[in-house]
Amino acid sequence: MRRLLELLGFPWTIRTRLSLLYAGAFFVAGVALIVAIYLYLGVVLDRQFSIRLVNDAAPNAEGQLGAPGVLPPRDLMDEAGRISVLVRQARLNTLDTMLMVSLALVGFLTILAGVIGWLVAGQALRPLRDITATARRVADRSLHERIALAGPNDEIKDLADTLDQMLERLDRSFDSQRRFVANASHELRTPLTITRTLIEVALLDAAADDKLRQLGTTLLAVNQRHEKLTDGLLTLASGEQRAAQFHAVELGEIAGHIVTELTPVAERAGIRLGTAFGRGTVMGDAFLLERLIQNLIENAIQYNISENGWVSIHTTTNGNSVELVVENTGPVVPTYEIPSLFEPFRRLATTERLAGTTRAAITRGAGLGLSIVRSVAHTHGGGVEASPREGGGLVVRVRFPGA
Missing domain, CATH: 3.30.565.10 (Histidine kinase-like ATPase, C-terminal domain)
Structure with missing residues (x-):
């Protein structure tokens, strides 16, 4: 079923499944109703077309064909047999016609129920689509937006409010992390910059001997490596936070x-x-x-x-x-x-x-x-x-x- 729907261009979504569920439930209920009506109509027709024979010799005595103690004339019995065959044929034709018309109506109404189910499911799932769209925007851009779903206090609104609370906590957490990265950027870079400046000033001293210059050059290279490491770690942390804008x-x-x-x-x-x-x-x-x-x-x-x-x-x-x-x-x-x-x-x-x-x-x-x-x-x-x-x-x- 899923492959068939996908080939026909219908996505296998909750809306599709709900529509099929509505249509299937209506079809099963319709078939059950047809079976009940078919059986009941058969009993009613048997009762309505029962032949009651009247004996010419005893006009006040009447009874069913073949009833005990009642023996109709032979010509009346032959006529009754022909009538019985016609009655059975009419009964079968009536039941067949009712069955075919009922099945056709159930099929049409099943399709109609599927279409109505599709529309009703779409209307019912609209808040979920709004929640999904907002969550996508929040994930792609920033955590400042909220779903703020309006409507009755049902399960969907409860879900939206829970997601809003989660986004609020995430927003506070990311803000705290951003402040930490900004503070760490300043606190870590400042002493390294001061150290580099002091080493460069020391290397400019003309009275420094070769060993001191070599030591200063080595320390400057180490300091530069630490600056690059610090800068890389801060950039890595900033990149993993997702830029706000x-x-x-x-x-x-x-x-x-x-x-x-x-x-x-x-x-x-x-x-x-x-x-x-x-x-x-x-x-x-x-x-x-x-x-x-x-x-x-x-x-x-x-x-x-x-x-x-x-x-x-x-x-x-x-x-x-x-x-x-x-x-x-x-x-x-x-x-x-x-x-x-x-x-x-x-x-x-x-x-x-x-x-x-x-x-x-x-x-x-x-x-x-x-x-x-x-x-x-x-x-x-x-x-x-x-x-x-x-x-x-x-x-x-x-x-x-x-x-």
Whole structure:
């Protein structure tokens, strides 16, 4: 039944099932009524067409055909037999006609009951559709909206009120988390910035000897790594919260801006950047999208080959989605190790950063780059996948729903 309805274009929804239930219940009740009427009508016809014979010799004596003590004349008996056959035939024709007409009416009324059931079920399920639409908007945008269903205090309104209470608690929880991230961003970055400034000032001292300069350089590199780790963790936390407000942004424009910023880094590492940006608008947070693209390109520059390396970045529109593709040369990456690349603090055990370790001004990270990419992609309703490139390197594809 389900496959038949889907082939006919009817979705297998609660509304469809309720309509079929109404129609089926009406059909069963109609058939039961027809059977009862059929049996009762048969008994009534037998009583109505019983032949009562009158004896000519005894006009005051009457009795049924074949009744004890009553013997009608032979000609009357022959006539009664013919009448009995006609009566039985008329009885059968009457019952058959009643049965055919009743079944036709029940079939028509069953279809009518299904249509009425479809309309009634749609009206009854309208509050559920409103609840579903509001829940989708809340999930895609923000937690500030409420269902606020009006109507009688029935089971559906109770469900809507319960969901509103749940959304209220979630909203308070996310607000608290956002405040924590903002406070942590300030409290963690400030001492690291002060430390970096003090180290840089100490390195500017002309009286510092070589050992002190070497120590200061090492401490500065460690501090920069801690800054990047802190920034990555905060970005990861912000991405997993879902941005409160999304705006229409041009993905190719953001990618071009990031490529311009990282071109000097790629040139120092001896990596050639190739771009091809098509038009593609997505609904998203520009800051998070910048971090996603920046992490992808930085990884592609650092995990590369030492000579004749290149990175290709392009955006395309594929149907209703916008796709960002970052492809690079590099060491061979086993297919079975690719899923672990998107886990926090995970790096390939057999791969070293061949480019950028000495020439590129990219601080060694903590293994959060692709984790942030996946988190930001999921926040925007998209997805990310990576595959080994033939000859070494990776091809990373990030898909976003088009605006």
